[in-house]
Amino acid sequence: MQPAETPAPAPPGVPAAHPSAPARRRWCRPGRGKTGAVLAAVAAALLAVPRLVPNTPGRLGSLLETLLPWLGLAVPVLLCAGLLRRAPVAVMAALLPVLVWGIRFGGLFLTGTEDSGGLVVVQHNVSDENADPAGTAAALNRSGARIVALEELTGQALPVYARALAPRFPYHGASGTVGLWSAYPLTDVRPVDIRPHGIAEGWNRGLRATAHTPDGDLAVYVAHLPSIRLGATGLRSGPRDESAALLAAVIRDEPLERLLLLGDLNSTVDDRGLGPLRAHLDAPGSGVAFSWPASFPVARIDQVLARSVRVTGIRTLPATGSDHLPVVAYVDLGAAGAE
CATH class of the missing domain: 1.20.58 (Methane Monooxygenase Hydroxylase; Chain G, domain 1)
Structure with a gap:
């Protein structure tokens, strides 16, 4: 066996190298x-x-x-x-x-999403391909909500929802493919034109109503903005952005101060495409509530936005027959602004 070589000593005046x-x-x-x-x-x-x-x-x-x-x-x-x-x-x-x-x-x-608000609302895109509207309606009846907004209502499914929701929500209005159900009386129910340029007449995805709650009147808007598409050239969101601007102009001129917007806005609250709406409306102060796609949610595109009332919390409900999850929000009608 050869003896291990010993490192040569450092020359005088040069510090020895440390092993590390x-x-x-x-x-x-x-x-x-x-x-x-x-x-x-x-x-x-x-x-x-x-x-x-x-x-x-x-x-x-x-x-x-x-x-x-x-x-x-x-x-x-x-x-x-x-x-x-x-x-x-x-x-x-x-x-x-x-x-x-x-x-x-x-x-x-x-931040928790405890039921700290006086009003519970649900926003849900029920999907025009939903094979079980009765089951979806039953889930909405169990939500504890007093106001429910639905999108992608088909002519065949609308009567099913109307019958199933009527016992808990006797007041109802619909316009095109969007609808509103309420435990409180509704008046001044009318369509809202948010049709972007180039889309044929008959496309109706906006509704406005006054809900007469025990805490006073509340303007409720339901909207389904145009879909976005992701392709080789990027994100196609022009029609959605145009529709958002049209809706924002109507909301800006709404005479009732207290207002809720419920809808599938095909966008998150951070997207600059919703900038015109966010200029007039506050987003929830707590809760994530990713709502789409239902199989693996990556974003909340179903929104509950407010003016002069406060959304204190937001969460999703279990999946229904839709590709969106229902979103439940808690609203304090006595407080203005978001957290």
Whole structure:
């Protein structure tokens, strides 16, 4: 056996190398982790100000805003990459999007949605392909709601919902493919024209009514904005954005101060396409309630927005025969503004 070689002594005046020096150099190599740090900074910036991404071409800004909470998934990727490369700079930088995500979305996930409001409402796109409208109506009857808004009502399904919901919701109005059921008397029920340019007459997806609640009159709007499409050229949301602007103009001129909008808006509240509506209406202060698609919800496109009343919480109900989940919201009719 050959004796192990002993490292030559360091020349006089030169400090001896420490055994862990190579490991330290690997952790502290100049330049390591800069790419990860830059990516973390970009993720944090997009979370904080998604409008940095323009909407042309392909309305990429709206696409980012629709899926904005999921941008947080970049954090574990950046953290793992930084740890595998032993790059402290990248690991520390990954904490920045964590902070921004927590500030922007943490309250929605951590705040409870207890029934702290005096009015319970349900918004549900029941799907025009729903094979069990009676079962869906039974689920809505069990929700505890006093007001229910439905979209994608077909001529065949509407009588089924009307019969099944009538005992709990004796007041009812419908316009085109949207409908409103209420335990409180409804007056001034009328269609709302939100038809974008180029869509033929007969397309009717808007309704307005006055609900006479024990706490006073409440304007209730039901709307189903046009669908968006994701293709090779990006997000096609022009008709939806135009319809949202038309609806916003009507809501702006609504004489009743207290107002609820329930509907499938085919958008999240962060999407700039809903900007005209958000200028007049407040979103819920708590609750996530991803509602679409029902099989694996990734976004809440079914909304309950308010003016001069407060939506104190929001959550989803179990799946029905629709590709959307029902959304239940708790509304404090005595409080103005959102949390």
